[in-house]
Amino acid sequence: MSYSTDNIRNIAIAGHGQTGKTTLFERLLFTGGAIQRAETLESGKTTSDYSQEEIERKISIHAALGHIEKNGTKINFFDTPGSSDFTGNVILSFRAAEFALLAVDGKSGVQIETVKLWRNLDTSGKPRGVFITKLDNDQADFNRTLADIKEKFKVEPAAITLPMGTGGSLKGVIDVLHEKAYTIQGDAPEKEEAIPAELKDAVASAREKLMEAAAEGDDNLMEKFIENGSLSPEEIKTGLVKALAENKIVPAFAGSPLNNCGIIPLIDFIIDAAPNPRTAKDTMIDGEGKETQISFDPDKPMSALVIKTTYDQFSGKLSWIKVITGKLTADSEAVNISENKKERVSKLYTCQGKKLEEVKELFAGDAGIITKSATLKTNDTLAVIDTGSSFMPLRLPEPVHSVAVNAVAKKDDDKLGEFLVRAAEEDKTFRFHYNGETKESVISGMGELQINIILDKIKNNQKIEVETRIPKIAYRETITKKSGAEYTHKKQTGGHGQYGKVVIEIAPLARGEGYQFINAIFGGAIPKNYIPGVEKGIIEGMVHGSMASYPVVDVEVKIVDGKFHPVDSNELSFKLAARNAFREAMKQANPTLLEPIMNLTVFIEEKYLGDVMSDLSGKRGKILGQDSAGGIAEVRAEVPMSELLRYSIDLRSITSGTGSFNVDFSHYAPISGRIADDVIKARAEFKIQEADE
Ligand SMILES: Nc1nc2c(ncn2[C@@H]2O[C@H](COP(=O)(O)OP(=O)(O)OP(=O)(O)O)[C@@H](O)[C@H]2O)c(=O)[nH]1
Ligand SMILES: [Mg+2]
Incomplete structure (x- = not known):
C-alpha cells in the first residue's frame, strides 16, 4: 500500500522523561490496528522500547518509528526519549515530523526537558501540540496543567479534548472538535458515546475557544467570527489547519495513555488538522553555502535525506530516510550526492518499531528505511539528479560530558576504534576523537548516562576492558607585551657549514586572531628564498610555548633583520634560528596561560x-x-x-x-x-x- 503526500502525517512524540510517551505510542498503534496487543513498559515488550538497553532500564534511548492508517491517511509516529542524554534522537525526529506532540504529566506540569525542547522547536517554528498524560492520577489536573503551559510558554493552548472526571474517576474524554465523547474500556480501545448532559456547557465554552483559535488562521474567518460569534464545523477545521501550519495555535489534548484514554480523538485531530507535509519545508544548501527552502513535492524528481543510521543484528545497516521530493522506489538507481557515489536502492521498508514491513515506494513526506545500502550515512542526500545541493546536516547541541578512554590490552585498540566509529554514526551527539595535544582518545556525549551505556556495551557486548579518566584540557599560551630577540644559528661541520641569523619582534594580538607573520626585511638582509624557512621555524616554535609546552596563539611575529652567508646559509639554518629566536622573544614578552x-x-x-x-x-x-x-x-x-x-x-x-x-x-x-x-x-x-x- 502506498500513500500520497497529502495522505501522510508525521508526528514526533516528545517531552520530559517518564511522561508516558512510549505508552502513548503503543496505544496509538494498538487503537490504530497496527498491533494486536498493547504492551506496557513493565512487560518490556513495547513496540518502541525494543533494544536490550531500553528493556533493561525501562526508559527510551533511541527514536522509534511506527505507523497507523485511518480513513486512507497514514500517520507516522516517532517515539522519542525523554532523557536529555538522548536529545539527538528527539531533534532528528523533530526534523522528520511536521508536528511535534509534547507529552506533559498532568500531575507534575511542564518539566525541564519539555522547556528545552520547546525552545528547540522555536528555532524552526515547528507546529506543536501538548498531550496532558496520566490524568488517572489523583493529583493530576488538566486545567492547572494548561495554566502552567500558558505561564511557561506564553501561549493560550486550545483544548481539543476535555477529560470526563479526573483521578480515580476518570471516565474518558470529550472530543470538542467533533463533539463526541469517548469512554475508557479497560484494555480495549475507547468507545464513542453521547456527551453527558452535565458537561454540555463546558463543551460549548471549550468549543467557543476553539473557534477563536481557528479564526487565528485566516483573516476572513476572524471577521466572520467577530461578526457572527460562531463558525461552522468546516470553517473550524479549515482555520485550525491554517493556524497550526503557521504555528499560531497550540492544540491541547487530555488523556491517560495507560488507560487507553484520549487516543481516538488525537488520531482524528491529526488526520483533520495536523500539517500535511505539503505545507512544510526542508532546507538545502549548495556548494557556495547558500540555503534554499524545499517544499515536500511529489511531482519533482526524487530526493531524500538520511535521518538516522542503526545496525540490526539480522538486517545489518538500516538507513532511515525521509523522502523530501518525488517518489523513492524499491529496485532503483540513485546518487548519494554527499559521497558523490551511485547508490542502488534494492529494498525499501516501513516499520513498527523493530519489525520491518517491505514496501514498493515511498512518496514525498513519508519516512522509511533502506537496508544494506552501500554508501549511505546519516545526513547524506540521496537523489536521482545531482543538482550540486544537498540537505542541510542536522544541527545538534554540543556534547556536555567527556571521558578519556583506552583499551587495557593494546590488541583491543582496533576493535575499540571500530565500535566507537559505529556508535558515533548511530548517534550523532556521541563523538570520539584522538587529541594529539593531550595524547588521549576522548569520547563525548550529552551526559553521563549516554556515555555509561556506551561503556557498558564496550565491556559486555564487545568484551573489551577499558580504562577511563577525566580528559585533559587543551590549554594555550600567549604573550601580553611586545618583545624582540635575535638568534644566530651557526655550525661548522667539515664541508658546508650552517649559518642564519634572524632578528624578530613579537606583539600580542586580540584574542582569537591566532597568528600573523610580517616580513619587514629591507635591502636583502635575508634573501627572499629563505623567508619560508623563517616562517616554518616560527610556526614550529609556536607549537610548544615556553611556559608549559602548550600551543602559542594570538601573536604577531615580525621579522625585521638578519644576516646570511653566501655559502653556508640554507633554509634549515634559518628555520632553526627563527624557532630559537621565537622562544627567546616569548620568554621576554610576559607569557601567560x-x-x-x-x-x-x-x-x-x-x-x-x-x-x-x-x-x-x-x-x-x-x-x-x-x-x-x-x-x-x-x-x-x-x-x-x-x-x-x-x-x-x-x-x-x-x-x-x-x-x-x-x-x-x-x-x-x-x-x-x-x-x-x-x-x-x-x-x-x-x-x-x-x-x-
Ligand atoms: N498512572 C499512569 N501511568 C502511566 C500512564 N502512562 C504511562 N504510565 C507509566 O509511566 C511510566 C513511564 O511511561 P513511559 O511510557 O515509558 O514514559 P516515557 O515518556 O516514554 O519515558 P522515557 O522514554 O523514559 O522518557 C511507566 O511506568 C508507565 O506505565 C498513565 O496514563 N497513567
Ligand atoms: Mg519512552
Whole structure:
C-alpha cells in the first residue's frame, strides 16, 4: 500500500522523561490496528522500547518509528526519549515530523526537558501540540496543567479534548472538535458515546475557544467570527489547519495513555488538522553555502535525506530516510550526492518499531528505511539528479560530558576504534576523537548516562576492558607585551657549514586572531628564498610555548633583520634560528596561560537557584543572565571548561536529578596564580611520564 503526500502525517512524540510517551505510542498503534496487543513498559515488550538497553532500564534511548492508517491517511509516529542524554534522537525526529506532540504529566506540569525542547522547536517554528498524560492520577489536573503551559510558554493552548472526571474517576474524554465523547474500556480501545448532559456547557465554552483559535488562521474567518460569534464545523477545521501550519495555535489534548484514554480523538485531530507535509519545508544548501527552502513535492524528481543510521543484528545497516521530493522506489538507481557515489536502492521498508514491513515506494513526506545500502550515512542526500545541493546536516547541541578512554590490552585498540566509529554514526551527539595535544582518545556525549551505556556495551557486548579518566584540557599560551630577540644559528661541520641569523619582534594580538607573520626585511638582509624557512621555524616554535609546552596563539611575529652567508646559509639554518629566536622573544614578552571558557546554560527548578548560583561562583563562573517563568529558571554563565568536566554529575546532585544544561565553547581567557601554577605542574608531570613510556 502506498500513500500520497497529502495522505501522510508525521508526528514526533516528545517531552520530559517518564511522561508516558512510549505508552502513548503503543496505544496509538494498538487503537490504530497496527498491533494486536498493547504492551506496557513493565512487560518490556513495547513496540518502541525494543533494544536490550531500553528493556533493561525501562526508559527510551533511541527514536522509534511506527505507523497507523485511518480513513486512507497514514500517520507516522516517532517515539522519542525523554532523557536529555538522548536529545539527538528527539531533534532528528523533530526534523522528520511536521508536528511535534509534547507529552506533559498532568500531575507534575511542564518539566525541564519539555522547556528545552520547546525552545528547540522555536528555532524552526515547528507546529506543536501538548498531550496532558496520566490524568488517572489523583493529583493530576488538566486545567492547572494548561495554566502552567500558558505561564511557561506564553501561549493560550486550545483544548481539543476535555477529560470526563479526573483521578480515580476518570471516565474518558470529550472530543470538542467533533463533539463526541469517548469512554475508557479497560484494555480495549475507547468507545464513542453521547456527551453527558452535565458537561454540555463546558463543551460549548471549550468549543467557543476553539473557534477563536481557528479564526487565528485566516483573516476572513476572524471577521466572520467577530461578526457572527460562531463558525461552522468546516470553517473550524479549515482555520485550525491554517493556524497550526503557521504555528499560531497550540492544540491541547487530555488523556491517560495507560488507560487507553484520549487516543481516538488525537488520531482524528491529526488526520483533520495536523500539517500535511505539503505545507512544510526542508532546507538545502549548495556548494557556495547558500540555503534554499524545499517544499515536500511529489511531482519533482526524487530526493531524500538520511535521518538516522542503526545496525540490526539480522538486517545489518538500516538507513532511515525521509523522502523530501518525488517518489523513492524499491529496485532503483540513485546518487548519494554527499559521497558523490551511485547508490542502488534494492529494498525499501516501513516499520513498527523493530519489525520491518517491505514496501514498493515511498512518496514525498513519508519516512522509511533502506537496508544494506552501500554508501549511505546519516545526513547524506540521496537523489536521482545531482543538482550540486544537498540537505542541510542536522544541527545538534554540543556534547556536555567527556571521558578519556583506552583499551587495557593494546590488541583491543582496533576493535575499540571500530565500535566507537559505529556508535558515533548511530548517534550523532556521541563523538570520539584522538587529541594529539593531550595524547588521549576522548569520547563525548550529552551526559553521563549516554556515555555509561556506551561503556557498558564496550565491556559486555564487545568484551573489551577499558580504562577511563577525566580528559585533559587543551590549554594555550600567549604573550601580553611586545618583545624582540635575535638568534644566530651557526655550525661548522667539515664541508658546508650552517649559518642564519634572524632578528624578530613579537606583539600580542586580540584574542582569537591566532597568528600573523610580517616580513619587514629591507635591502636583502635575508634573501627572499629563505623567508619560508623563517616562517616554518616560527610556526614550529609556536607549537610548544615556553611556559608549559602548550600551543602559542594570538601573536604577531615580525621579522625585521638578519644576516646570511653566501655559502653556508640554507633554509634549515634559518628555520632553526627563527624557532630559537621565537622562544627567546616569548620568554621576554610576559607569557601567560589561556584556558578554554564555555558558555553554559542551566535549566533548573527555581528552588535550586541559590545552590546552583553558589556552585557556579565556586567554579569561577561569571553569571551573564537569568530568566524565570512558572517555577523554572534559566541561568546563563561563562565558566572555565576545567570546572565543568563533571558538571553533569554535580548538577544532578544539586538538583536531585532534575537540572539540565547546554554548553558550547566561548573563548580562551588568561589564568594566573595558583591555578596557572597547578596547570604547569600537571603538565610537567605529564611530560615526565611521556618520557618514561
Ligand atoms: N498512572 C499512569 N501511568 C502511566 C500512564 N502512562 C504511562 N504510565 C507509566 O509511566 C511510566 C513511564 O511511561 P513511559 O511510557 O515509558 O514514559 P516515557 O515518556 O516514554 O519515558 P522515557 O522514554 O523514559 O522518557 C511507566 O511506568 C508507565 O506505565 C498513565 O496514563 N497513567
Ligand atoms: Mg519512552
